[in-house]
Structure formats: C-alpha cells, structure tokens
Amino acid sequence: MKPTEPPTLLTAANELRAGRLTPLALVEQCLAQIERFEPHIKAWVLIDERTARQTARQMGDEIAAGQNRGPLHGIPLGIKDIVDVAGWPTRAGSSLRSDLPAERDATLVARLRAAGAILLGKTVTTEFASFDPPPTRNPFNTERTPGGSSSGSAAAVATGMCLGAVGSQTGGSITRPASYCGVAGCKPTYGRVSLSGIVPLSFHLDHPGPIARTVGDLAAMLSVMAGYDANDPISVDQPSCDYLAACEQAPAPRLGLLEEFFLSGASAEAREATCAATDRLRDAGATVRTVTLPASFADVIAQHRTIMAVEAASDHRDVFRQHRDQYGPNIARLIEEGLAATAIDYARALAHQARLRRDMLACFAEIDVLVTPATPGTAPGAETTGDPKFNSPWSYTGFPTVSFPCAVARDGLPLALQLIGRPWQEAKLLAAAAWCESYLHAIRNGMFAIGEVG
Amino acid sequence: MKPTEPPTLLTAANELRAGRLTPLALVEQCLAQIERFEPHIKAWVLIDERTARQTARQMGDEIAAGQNRGPLHGIPLGIKDIVDVAGWPTRAGSSLRSDLPAERDATLVARLRAAGAILLGKTVTTEFASFDPPPTRNPFNTERTPGGSSSGSAAAVATGMCLGAVGSQTGGSITRPASYCGVAGCKPTYGRVSLSGIVPLSFHLDHPGPIARTVGDLAAMLSVMAGYDANDPISVDQPSCDYLAACEQAPAPRLGLLEEFFLSGASAEAREATCAATDRLRDAGATVRTVTLPASFADVIAQHRTIMAVEAASDHRDVFRQHRDQYGPNIARLIEEGLAATAIDYARALAHQARLRRDMLACFAEIDVLVTPATPGTAPGAETTGDPKFNSPWSYTGFPTVSFPCAVARDGLPLALQLIGRPWQEAKLLAAAAWCESYLHAIRNGMFAIGEVG
Structure with missing residues (x-):
C-alpha cells in the first residue's frame, strides 16, 4: 500500500478558509488514513472520533458563519501522550500512570483548542519520553524505528493521520523522529512553550514543540503554542510573534556549517546529503561558512x-x-x-x-543559523529509537532548532537538515528554514511517494 | 572619639564637579578617617595609598580640564576582597588563596574604574564570603559584629573611610552588614551585575552589589556596575538605566508589608521600628497594605x-x-x-x-515593593555575623532589594528597612527607596552622631 500525499496544514487551512473543504471532511480524511495505516504504524494510544467529529462540526459552522480563528481553525492534530488533554488519560507510555482522565488541558493544548484545532487523539510516546523502543513503526519501513520519544506524533504526521502533532524533546525527541519519518520538527527556545500540564522528564532540558509536514506548518503551530505562562516556572516572558508572517519574508540566510562532531560524526550518506544541500543553498544565494565549536x-x-x-x-x-x-x-x-x-x-x-550556552553564542558572530545533519543517518532497526547526539546539545543549550527533510537515502529512508538559531530568534530561524526548504522542495516532495507500508 | 559625618557620595560628587573639592583632598579625607578608625574597626585587608593618590591626581586633572565621567568621577571606593582588582591579590578571607596579584580587573571593577572611581583598597570579607566571624568590628559598638560577609565594605562606608564599596550577597551578605552598620545596601536582580572575576560561593545565589551611605549613592554605583557581560554565564542581557535619574522622579510608592515570617520573626524593637516607619510613610502619602506569602x-x-x-x-x-x-x-x-x-x-x-521565584511574583499584584525589617534585630556580638534569614529569600529568588537605616535602637545600634522589588525593576525599587528614605531622613541623620569607637 502506497501512502497518498496528504495535504499540508497550510494547504488545508487555505482550502478550509475558501470553503472548498470542511473541517469534518478533513477529519474524515485523517480517520481514513488512520484506518489504512494505524494497524501497521501504531502511532496512537487513543483516538476520539466522536469528539473530533463534534468539534469539526462546530468549527465548520464557525467558518461558514465567517469566523476565522487563524491557520489552525479546523485542523486535526495529535497530542503526545505526556501532555494533558482534559477528559483523556495521560499514560506517558507507562503502565504506572493512572487511567483517570486529566482534569484540565495543558496550557499548550488550551491554546491549540482556542485557535480552533481539532484534537484527534493521543500519540504514542516512549516510556516517560525516554529511550525504550515503542510499538510504533517507521512509515517508510516498518522494520525501522520511527525514532523517539515523540514516535507517534512523527509517524502520524508522516502518514497524514493528522496534519500536525505536539511533540517534546529532552534529548532528541522531536528532531530525531521527525527526521526519521520525513517530516519537519521544531524544538523552540527553552522556556518558549509552556510545560504546564506535561509529564516532566528533566526540567532543565524539557521542551515541547510542533511536528508537521513543512516549516510553514511548524510556524503556524508555534505561533499558537508559544507564550508566557505564569503557571510554568520555566516559562520565560519573551515576546513571541506571528512566525508564519516571518517565514513569508525570508531573505537568503548566512549558514554556519558545523563540521566537527556533526558532519564528521555522520554516516557518509548523511554527510553527502548535507553537503549537497548546502551546495544547492549556496547556489541559490545563501552564504555558507564553516563554524568552529567552543572547547x-x-x-x-x-x-x-x-x-x-x-x-x-x-x-x-x-x-x-x-x-x-x-x-x-x-x-x-x-x-x-x-x-x-x-x-x-x-x-x-x-x-x-x-557556560556552554554562553560560549555557543560566539558561533553566531557572522551567521544567522547553524546547519548540521539532523541525525547521524537514517532510522535504524526498531530495537532502538536511534541516536540523539546531534540534537541533545540544543536541548542542553536551549537554543531553538528546526529540522526538515533534505534527501532520500539508498535505503529509501529520509534524511534531514537541522538548523539551529540563537535563543529567542525563532522568527529568524523559521524564516531561514523556510527559505532553505523552498530550494530543497523537489527532493522533499519526491520522498513522500517512496514509503511502502505493511 | 566621635565619628564626624562624612560626605555622601553624591554630595562629594557635586563638590568635585563644582571645583570646591579635589579628588586628592577627598582621598586624603578618607585616609584620615582610615588612620582614625581602622585600628579599631579593621575594615581593610589592603590599602594602596600611593595608587589612590596617583589616580586622584589624574582624575583631578581631568575635572580641571572640564572632563566629566559622571557621579563616580574622583570618588574613593573600597572593593570586597573576593573581587579581582588588577595588581592586588584576592585573598577571599582565606589563608589558602595565592598572594599573587590578580592579572585583570573583575568586570565590575573595570566598569567602576572607567567611570573615574578611585580604588582605595580591598575590604575584609568573611572566609570565602561565608559565616566565620571576621576581625572587623561594628563602628557603633566594637563588641558587636559588623555583619558579614561584606563586613569591611559596610564598616568602611559607615566610618567615611570610603564613600562607597562593593559587596556581594549569597545569603544576606550585603543587606545584613549594611543594616548593622547604619548604611544602605543594594542586592540587584540575579544576573544584573557581572560575577566575572569574583571568587564564587554559590552560582545560583551569588550577587555583587553596592554599599553606600544613601539610596542615591547606591543608584549612582549600580548605574555603573550593572550591565550584560558575555564572559559571565549568569549575566542576563536586560536593559539597565540611569538609576540616579530614576530616583529623582519618585512617586509615592505602594508598599506591601510582609507580616508573617518577617515582622513576626523580628525583635520587638525591629518590629516597632518597621511599623513606625511604615506609619510615617503612609502619612507622607504611601499606600501600605499587608501581603501574604505563597505556601x-x-x-x-x-x-x-x-x-x-x-x-x-x-x-x-x-x-x-x-x-x-x-x-x-x-x-x-x-x-x-x-x-x-x-x-x-x-x-x-x-x-x-x-517555583518560588514564580510564586512570589503574585505578591506584587497590587504593590510596587515589599517591605520588611532588614534584619531580625540590631547587630549581635562579634562571635557571629548575625542571622541572614530576612535576606536569603531574596538571594534565592533573585529579586532585587534595597536597605537603608530607619531607626536607632535602645542599644544605640541602627535598624534598617528592606525593600524588595520585582526582577529587573531596580529603577522602580530605588525610586521607591529614595522616596521612603526622604521621609525617614531626620532619623537617619541623627543616627550617625551616636557611634562611639574604641
């Protein structure tokens, strides 16, 4: 069975706004994808069709009445099962958690709901968002891991079972599964998105963030998810903005390639894909220079x-x-x-x-964003969730990252680029990523026809 | 021997600017005070008369030539001996430290120097800025502690041996000695003043700050000391401002009195002094309400x-x-x-x-600054440095504080008020403190005639 190309979040949003698609029809498309792929992929721990259809009708009525809550209005999303959604249990991939439903939404869920998103269900997380392999499988090859810990979120988005999903990262738990599954992921600056109502793993390292098909889709989600939350001691009161608007006026970025540790620690194929991508971006007008890491x-x-x-x-x-x-x-x-x-x-x-957080700032003296391969290689076998080493340095420094597919490897699995920005500069980072993505677009589109499931 | 009333930093600055006083004459005044008081008070570990006179001549020449580096131009200061000053050793009150001179100035010292300050020498700190009693004695009663750990800084300022001094606080090491010695102290927001070049005690709690005679003097010093430092991983890139200008346009503040733990944990005399002060401030136009602490x-x-x-x-x-x-x-x-x-x-x-840092913000919903007694009572005997419990909560939350004298107790020793502001709102805090100080001024001035030394 071949995956069809599902619509991106922003494409669907345009269709919804124009009245060429209803939220209910979009939910039915997602449920059809779920019916088709879920038995093989196992991305979900809970799917609430009834509530999703009910919300879809309400959102459809609003749109029909001329209301517009923004790009997430009527968009079906998945929520990683460490994040509280009122009425659903939060199992966090563990048999030790209560089956009782959460009493209230996590702050970011309340924000998504208020923006008109339709919550389809809870996606599989590894046990307590750590490293034990989940039941979820990679849509491109079910022998392979989808990555973790946001395994279900990445696999569900890749197969069009939802148009975006909430993930979280403490090591490489957004970037790695997104990259292994051929979709895009954003780990925002530490403190940008509220952790209130989310099962913690490590409070100096935890970051919630969006997983979606394109950089623009991530920008639409982050614009809603970001913002100060007095209930979260980690949340920082920094101005956020309309990241989607920022992406629409993206100049050619100055890229800083990290050779040591990253290029040198990647598989030959990941290294070649990264270099081919940066060559192409240089041809398109980007500046590319090599940046040295601090001691x-x-x-x-x-x-x-x-x-x-x-x-x-x-x-x-x-x-x-x-x-x-x-x-x-x-x-x-x-x-x-x-x-x-x-x-x-x-x-x-x-x-x-x-110390490292401060030292890394010096790397940005002459560039806008750092560039690395998103992972050392393509997804390994399902007995592991893969190596997060290219991602955990950014969970550690708290610098924001965006990853998006850049190539297909000989094993048919996707490879991705990871861009890293300065703290609080998600607007510049997403704009740079959108610019880069636009020049690597042909590669990315080609890739989605490859996966064979089951 | 009776201490004469030494000039405040700002008074001296005015005289210097007007040409009625030279930096050299001011240094000689301070050295005369040192000759008179130091044998009894033991506030200094190093006094560099030669360099001080040399700098004073240079600063005097600049002023004579019409140059004006600001309010610290030509002002003699003391530096706590945990802070590096190029050319002098940093002993940190310990026999374990090297006698070799520091190679470069701590960032805050470089800033003070650039603003025209004259560094007289290094002031006594308790061992590694902790709790072991120092040789320094309280100028109001040499049987009593000056408080710690910025013992020498507070005692030197109180006796006019210098017009301001650098202290540091991890528990109550600025507020406590300043209050015990009848002078003013400011512990800025965590991250406001660079820790680069300062012997650390506890990196989540350490704060450098000024000790001086008046709130205005503190404002003049903080304006120079504050500012982002890329070399200090703790330093935060927040805008600072001319705190002295902020003090000059101070409206009547809304004060929040903390009864539990603070008023209830103070001596009867400290409690009465605080209530008498807030009554007087209310009469002068301040709003005073009681604020409840978070659980x-x-x-x-x-x-x-x-x-x-x-x-x-x-x-x-x-x-x-x-x-x-x-x-x-x-x-x-x-x-x-x-x-x-x-x-x-x-x-x-x-x-x-x-968590507490976040919870405490709610206390400021209807007030500008919190008010407490600065210490539970007057300075105890010299076998201790006193109890920092009214100050360490603010070293812990990182909220800025200003303390200044408000009364003289029956034992002839000073009592002080402590005002606490929101993070990064030193301008508002110092303005409120300056306003309060102006209405308690008669009390403060009277106090300086009391001390008997030796």
Whole structure:
C-alpha cells in the first residue's frame, strides 16, 4: 500500500478558509488514513472520533458563519501522550500512570483548542519520553524505528493521520523522529512553550514543540503554542510573534556549517546529503561558512546525560523504588544513574550548561543559523529509537532548532537538515528554514511517494 | 572619639564637579578617617595609598580640564576582597588563596574604574564570603559584629573611610552588614551585575552589589556596575538605566508589608521600628497594605542552604580534602553538608527555587515593593555575623532589594528597612527607596552622631 500525499496544514487551512473543504471532511480524511495505516504504524494510544467529529462540526459552522480563528481553525492534530488533554488519560507510555482522565488541558493544548484545532487523539510516546523502543513503526519501513520519544506524533504526521502533532524533546525527541519519518520538527527556545500540564522528564532540558509536514506548518503551530505562562516556572516572558508572517519574508540566510562532531560524526550518506544541500543553498544565494565549536562543547553529551538522569531520578525515585519491575530497561538505567550521581556531579553539569550556552553564542558572530545533519543517518532497526547526539546539545543549550527533510537515502529512508538559531530568534530561524526548504522542495516532495507500508 | 559625618557620595560628587573639592583632598579625607578608625574597626585587608593618590591626581586633572565621567568621577571606593582588582591579590578571607596579584580587573571593577572611581583598597570579607566571624568590628559598638560577609565594605562606608564599596550577597551578605552598620545596601536582580572575576560561593545565589551611605549613592554605583557581560554565564542581557535619574522622579510608592515570617520573626524593637516607619510613610502619602506569602515560601531557608552547600562544596571539594584544617568551622560545615547532599536533594531545591521565584511574583499584584525589617534585630556580638534569614529569600529568588537605616535602637545600634522589588525593576525599587528614605531622613541623620569607637 502506497501512502497518498496528504495535504499540508497550510494547504488545508487555505482550502478550509475558501470553503472548498470542511473541517469534518478533513477529519474524515485523517480517520481514513488512520484506518489504512494505524494497524501497521501504531502511532496512537487513543483516538476520539466522536469528539473530533463534534468539534469539526462546530468549527465548520464557525467558518461558514465567517469566523476565522487563524491557520489552525479546523485542523486535526495529535497530542503526545505526556501532555494533558482534559477528559483523556495521560499514560506517558507507562503502565504506572493512572487511567483517570486529566482534569484540565495543558496550557499548550488550551491554546491549540482556542485557535480552533481539532484534537484527534493521543500519540504514542516512549516510556516517560525516554529511550525504550515503542510499538510504533517507521512509515517508510516498518522494520525501522520511527525514532523517539515523540514516535507517534512523527509517524502520524508522516502518514497524514493528522496534519500536525505536539511533540517534546529532552534529548532528541522531536528532531530525531521527525527526521526519521520525513517530516519537519521544531524544538523552540527553552522556556518558549509552556510545560504546564506535561509529564516532566528533566526540567532543565524539557521542551515541547510542533511536528508537521513543512516549516510553514511548524510556524503556524508555534505561533499558537508559544507564550508566557505564569503557571510554568520555566516559562520565560519573551515576546513571541506571528512566525508564519516571518517565514513569508525570508531573505537568503548566512549558514554556519558545523563540521566537527556533526558532519564528521555522520554516516557518509548523511554527510553527502548535507553537503549537497548546502551546495544547492549556496547556489541559490545563501552564504555558507564553516563554524568552529567552543572547547566546552566537548563535554556536552556526558553532562547532558547527568542532568537528565538526576532530574528523572528526582521525579521518579519514590515510585521507582516500589515498582522498579514496571520500568523499561533504558529508563530504569537512566534513573539508576541519577540515583547514584552526587550533588557535585550535577552542580558541575549545570555550571557547564550555563557556560556552554554562553560560549555557543560566539558561533553566531557572522551567521544567522547553524546547519548540521539532523541525525547521524537514517532510522535504524526498531530495537532502538536511534541516536540523539546531534540534537541533545540544543536541548542542553536551549537554543531553538528546526529540522526538515533534505534527501532520500539508498535505503529509501529520509534524511534531514537541522538548523539551529540563537535563543529567542525563532522568527529568524523559521524564516531561514523556510527559505532553505523552498530550494530543497523537489527532493522533499519526491520522498513522500517512496514509503511502502505493511 | 566621635565619628564626624562624612560626605555622601553624591554630595562629594557635586563638590568635585563644582571645583570646591579635589579628588586628592577627598582621598586624603578618607585616609584620615582610615588612620582614625581602622585600628579599631579593621575594615581593610589592603590599602594602596600611593595608587589612590596617583589616580586622584589624574582624575583631578581631568575635572580641571572640564572632563566629566559622571557621579563616580574622583570618588574613593573600597572593593570586597573576593573581587579581582588588577595588581592586588584576592585573598577571599582565606589563608589558602595565592598572594599573587590578580592579572585583570573583575568586570565590575573595570566598569567602576572607567567611570573615574578611585580604588582605595580591598575590604575584609568573611572566609570565602561565608559565616566565620571576621576581625572587623561594628563602628557603633566594637563588641558587636559588623555583619558579614561584606563586613569591611559596610564598616568602611559607615566610618567615611570610603564613600562607597562593593559587596556581594549569597545569603544576606550585603543587606545584613549594611543594616548593622547604619548604611544602605543594594542586592540587584540575579544576573544584573557581572560575577566575572569574583571568587564564587554559590552560582545560583551569588550577587555583587553596592554599599553606600544613601539610596542615591547606591543608584549612582549600580548605574555603573550593572550591565550584560558575555564572559559571565549568569549575566542576563536586560536593559539597565540611569538609576540616579530614576530616583529623582519618585512617586509615592505602594508598599506591601510582609507580616508573617518577617515582622513576626523580628525583635520587638525591629518590629516597632518597621511599623513606625511604615506609619510615617503612609502619612507622607504611601499606600501600605499587608501581603501574604505563597505556601512555597515555607521551605526557603532549608532549600537555600542546600543550594549554597552543594555549590560551595562543588567549588571547594578538592582543596577542602587536602587542607580541611585551614577552613573555618562554619564554611567547613557548609562544605561538609554539600558533600553529603544527594543530587536529588539539590535538584529538588533548584526546582523549588524556580517555583518560588514564580510564586512570589503574585505578591506584587497590587504593590510596587515589599517591605520588611532588614534584619531580625540590631547587630549581635562579634562571635557571629548575625542571622541572614530576612535576606536569603531574596538571594534565592533573585529579586532585587534595597536597605537603608530607619531607626536607632535602645542599644544605640541602627535598624534598617528592606525593600524588595520585582526582577529587573531596580529603577522602580530605588525610586521607591529614595522616596521612603526622604521621609525617614531626620532619623537617619541623627543616627550617625551616636557611634562611639574604641
């Protein structure tokens, strides 16, 4: 069975606004994709057809009456199952969580709802958004992982089961699954999107963000998701903006290619794809220069692991001691590491995080965004969720990233570029990504005809 | 021997600008005060008369030539001996530090120097800015502590040995000594003044700030000390301003009195002095209402101690293991607590710090600044540095504070008010403090005639 090309979020939004499509018809299209793909892909833990149809009718009535809540009005979305949606349980991929429905929406869910989005259901997360492989499969090859931890969100968007989805990233949990599944992902600046109502993994590293088909789709979602939330101690009161408008006036960006660690640590194919893409972007008018990492970058993977382990252990300690047998081996190992860490290990990691955050700013002296391969290679087998090492440095520094497909590898699976911006400069970052995407568009479109499922 | 009333920083600045006083004459006045008081007070670890006179001549020549570097031009200052000054050693109150001179100025010292300040020398700090009593004595009663850890800075300013001094606060190390010594102190917002070139105690709690005779003097110093520093990972890129100008247009503030923990935890005399001051301010046109603390405030003292202990231990561990006998009992106990803390204790303290920082914002809904007694009572005996519990909550939340004298207690020692502002609102806070100070001025002036030394 061949996936059809599903509409992008913005294409659908235009059709809805023009009255050529109704929200209900769009929901039915998504449900048809779910019927077709879900048995093979396993992207969902809960699908609420009844509520989705009901909301779709209401949104359709509003549009028919001339109301316009913006680009998400009438758009079906999936929500990663660590995020509270009122009326649905939040299982976080674990048998230890209550089956009771959440009493209220997470702040970002309330924002999406108010913007007219239709919530189709909850998407599969790895156990507590960590590394234990989920049941979800990669739409391009069901022997392969979709990546994690936002596994269901990425796979559902790739197969058109929804037009966008909420993911979250503590290491590489947005960028990696989005890239493995041939869609786009955005990890915003740390503190940009509220964590209120989301099951925590590591409070110095957690970031919610959108997964969608295109950079423009991400911009539409982020414009709604972003914003200060007094209920979230991590949320920062920085002005956000209409990121979609920012994408529409994108100049040719100055790109900074990271060779050490990233290009040099990628598979030959990922390296070639990245270089071919940057060559093409240079031809199109972008400036491309190589940027050197600060010395403090060397420790990032180990220190990131320390912070994540300690903070996961801090949240899980009491339950873990009682129900250790109900934890998967990867999350159990992480928690055990955190329980064994000294306060000084953790203090030094936090001091290093602050230092690297500052040191990395110097990389942007002569460029707009950094460019790397989004992952070291294509999706590996389903016994793993893949290696997040190209993404966790940005979860650690809190710098915003956008990834989008740039090539198809010989194994038929997608490869992606990762762009990194300065803190709080999502507008510039998304604009640069939209510009780059427009010149790599032919490649991206070609790719969606490739996947064979089942 | 009776202390004469030394000029305030701003008074002296006016005289200097008008040509009625030269920087050299001002330095000589300070050196005369040092000769008179220092044998009894022991506020200094280093006095560099030669360099001070040399700088004074240069600053005098500039003023004579019509140059004006601003209010600090030609003003003699003291620098707490945890802050690097090029050419002088930084001993941090410890025998473990090198005698070698610092190679370069701390960022804030470079800023003060560029603004024309004359650096007289280094002032006594408790050992590593912690709690072990220093040799310094309180100018109002040499049996009493000057408070700590910025002991020498506060005592030197109180006796006119310098017109302002740099202090630092991790618990109550600016507000407490300033209040015990009858002068004013400002602990700015966390991240407002660079920590680059300063011996750390606890990087989530450390704040440098000015100690001076009046709120206006503090404003003049903070205007120079404040500002983003790319070299300090903690420094935050927030706009600062001319705080002195802000003080000149101060409206009657809306004051929020904290009864629980603060008024109720103060001595009868400190409580009465605070209430008498707020009554007087209400009569003068201020609004005074009682503000309730958030529930999360309850844990602040214990959690503050955990963060300080772990971060002190993180910096000192290796030296401490080798040279434990050269550490004072209080700092040794702190480091031992930090070595014994688990990573999870520390993670939970940091999460609590973020939570309380957010929760405290709600206290400002209907007021401009919070008001408390600056200390639970007057300075205790010299075997302690006093209790920082009214100050460490603000080192913990990072909210800016200003303290200034408000009364003289029956033991002849000063009492002070502490005002607390919202993060980054030092302009509003200093303006409110200047307004309050102007109505309590008669009290403050009377106080300086009281002290008997030796």
